[in-house]
Every structure is written in C-alpha cells, then in structure tokens.
Amino acid sequence: MTTHQPVPHGYNLARHDEFLEMARKEIQSEIDILKEALFSCTNDEQFYKKSREIEKHMHKIKGLAPMMMQEKVGEIAQISDRILKHVINHGVLKGSRDIISDAVQRMSYLFNRDSNIGINDFRKQAMDVYPKIA
Amino acid sequence: MISVMIADDSDAIRMVLKDIITIGQHNLAGELNSGVEALEEYTKLKPDIFLLDMAMPKKDGLSVLKEIIGFDPNAKVIMISASDNQDTVKECIRLGARAYILKPFNFQEVLDIITQVVKS
Numbered sequence: 001m002t003t004h005q006p007v008p009h010g011y012n013l014a015r016h017d018e019f020l021e022m023a024r025k026e027i028q029s030e031i032d033i034l035k036e037a038l039f040s041c042t043n044d045e046q047f048y049k050k051s052r053e054i055e056k057h058m059h060k061i062k063g064l065a066p067m068m069m070q071e072k073v074g075e076i077a078q079i080s081d082r083i084l085k086h087v088i089n090h091g092v093l094k095g096s097r098d099i100i101s102d103a104v105q106r107m108s109y110l111f112n113r114d115s116n117i118g119i120n121d122f123r124k125q126a127m128d129v130y131p132k133i134a
Numbered sequence: 135m136i137s138v139m140i141a142d143d144s145d146a147i148r149m150v151l152k153d154i155i156t157i158g159q160h161n162l163a164g165e166l167n168s169g170v171e172a173l174e175e176y177t178k179l180k181p182d183i184f185l186l187d188m189a190m191p192k193k194d195g196l197s198v199l200k201e202i203i204g205f206d207p208n209a210k211v212i213m214i215s216a217s218d219n220q221d222t223v224k225e226c227i228r229l230g231a232r233a234y235i236l237k238p239f240n241f242q243e244v245l246d247i248i249t250q251v252v253k254s
Contacts, residue, residue: 015153023146059189063216063237064144074238085219 023068027111030057034104038097047097048087054100055084061107072119073107079126079134080104086133095129135159136252139181141166141198142214143190147237151185151244158245169193173201176209183248185235188215188222196226203230210251214239 041047065074080103126134163181188195213226216237232251
C-alpha cells in the first residue's frame with residue numbers, strides 16, 4: 001500500500017474543479033456534524049458514548065481531505081482518528097473530548113480561513129498527551 | 135473491456151473513481167452510494183470488479199463484502215479505505231477481498247490494481 005499525489009497529470013481541470021467543489025461541501029458538512037456532536041458532549045464520558053458516531057465523520061475527512069490537497073486537515077483527522085479508535089476500543093480517555101474539540105476547531109480554521117497555519121503545536125500536544133496513541 | 139461497479143457514500147470519491155474507470159477504458163457497470171442494495175445490484179450487474187468503500191453509513195463495506203463473497207466466492211472485490219490498520223486489511227483479505235486500496239489513492243495505482251486483480 002502506497003500513497004501518491006492524487007490528481008494525475010492531464011486530469012481535466014474542469015473536472016478537478018468540480019471534484020474540489022464537491023469534496024469541499026462534503027468535508028464542510030462533516031466538520032459541521034462534528035462540531036454539533038462535540039457541542040453536546042461536556043465531558044470525556046459523554047464523548048466516549050458518542051465516539052463511534054464521531055469517528056465515522058472524522059474517518060471520512062481523513063480519507064477525503066488529502067485528495068483535495070488539504071494535507072494538514074488530513075493529518076489532524078488522522079491523529080484524531082487514532083485517538084477516537086483508542087477511545088472506542090478502550091473506553092473513557094482523560095482529555096479526549098478537549099483534544100478532539102481542538103482538532104475540529106483547527107480543521108475548520110484551516111479549511112475556511114487560513115490553510116497556511118502550522119499544525120506542529122497540535123502534533124506536539126497530541127504526542128505529549130497520548131504518546132502511545134497519537 | 136472490464137466492467138467495474140463502485141460503492142462509496144462520497145459523491146466526490148465516486149466522481150474520481152468514475153474518471154479512473156473512463157481513463158482506464160473500462161466500463162462502469164453501476165454505482166452505489168451505500169451498501170444497502172449492493173448484493174442485489176451485484177447479482178444483477180455481475181461486474182468483473184467491485185470497488186467497495188469500507189466506511190459507509192447504514193451498511194459498511196465489511197458487511198457487504200461478506201454478503202458478496204457468500205453469494206459468489208469468486209467475486210473480485212477491491213476494498214477502498216482511509217484506514218491503514220493492518221488488522222482491518224488482514225480481515226478484508228481473509229474474508230475474500232482481492233486487494234485493498236488506501237485513500238488518498240492515485241489514478242494509476244487504482245488502474246494497476248484493477249488489472250492485477252482481473253488477471254489473478
């Protein structure tokens with residue numbers, strides 16, 4: 001299994017734009033659903049109960065974002081997906097609600113406002129808090 | 135000409151897969167946005183290849199894979215997923231998937247795998 005640049009040379013530009021527009025709507029929709037789901041969780045226990053549902057939406061962003069060159073959004077989704085899978089498989093995880101909420105806010109900012117901001121601090125935060133998971 | 139059926143809940147991904155099928159000069163047998171009617175459509179269309187997304191609402195790819203292989207043990211199903219979890223990959227292969235494509239994928243990679251699976 002290898003990953004490559006998703007858009008080939010010679011790919012019809014109009015189709016590429018259509019793809020980007022479609023993918024943008026889908027990712028935005030997933031981000032909105034995630035925000036709503038997280039808004040209703042006030043602690044890690046509630047977050048655990050909704051973790052399966054949340055993971056499905058995060059997983060979709062993880063697959064789609066890199067295909068529209070939103071690599072940073074994809075990487076945040078990938079790290080978040082690992083944390084979510086751990087929660088699903090092992091139960092309540094201290095701080096998980098906060099870090100996933102932070103991840104969704106960052107994805108939303110990267111996606112809608114400034115795609116140039118770095119994500120090193122998020123990577124570091126995830127690694128510091130969950131060195132064996134993230 | 136190879137006939138290919140696709141199932142993915144993402145409109146954007148289905149669009150890319152359809153373009154890949156066109157570029158490869160294959161035939162799009164059918165497309166589904168969920169796994170619910172997959173077996174019925176597979177039975178009706180009998181595609182040479184079935185490109186099947188793992189994570190779909192209502193019925194996921196793994197459940198669909200089990201149904202399809204239960205109906206046709208020689209079915210050539212290629213799983214597509216954003217998950218690189220090795221246990222998931224092994225489970226798909228154990229259940230009868232012929233290949234596993236990781237998102238984000240490359241056009242040529244998908245075409246190469248379709249060719250390999252058809253020849254296998």
